[in-house]
Amino acid sequence: DAGVTQSPTHLIKTRGQQVTLRCSPKSGHDTVSWYQQALGQGPQFIFQYYEEEERQRGNFPDRFSGHQFPNYSSELNVNALLLGDSALYLCASSLSFGAGYPEQFFGPGTRLTVL
């Protein structure tokens, strides 16, 4: 059973460019959340997708957008990249409905460097 997968592993971009990161959730999961983790910090919530719609959003500008596909996979898009966008981008998947509270399982992350 494959866990959460993300691509690419590493990415280098220059300021002003646009980037797309991809995520495939754990088998059976229907919800995808995206987090940004700066060096030495805990992950910060960007947004969450369920049933192809953005369900919740953290304190990130509109330059950050996403999409969820019918197969539950997801993309994170960042426009007009800034140096401060350099971070590890994490995707987490979960199952929205079930016993207890949905545990979120993380992928390996995409390391984005903006020059």
Add this chain to the structure above:
Amino acid sequence: EDQVTQSPEALRLQEGESSSLNCSYTVSGLRGLFWYRQDPGKGPEFLFTLYSAGEEKEKERLKATLTKKESFLHITAPKPEDSATYLCAGPTGQGGSEKLVFGKGTKLTVNP
């Protein structure tokens, strides 16, 4: 403002030297707490979910406990392979749409 605070920021132990990590939270609507382990450059690995005060969970040398205001991760007789950053997170949001509010983590180093 929702906040999760972890202490200490860093901890160095000798192999076999037991200790505890702390996670305190002020998250509105908190209905549980998650612990994760993160190795350098990798995604967080799920360890435990604690749902209510008084609950305890164990996995190998790790035991997590939860009170109304804080959680502890106890590490008994640690080994060098336990070296990692340990993150705690509070889920907050409406049912089924939880987002996680993370602390900054405790970086644990276990020396042989």
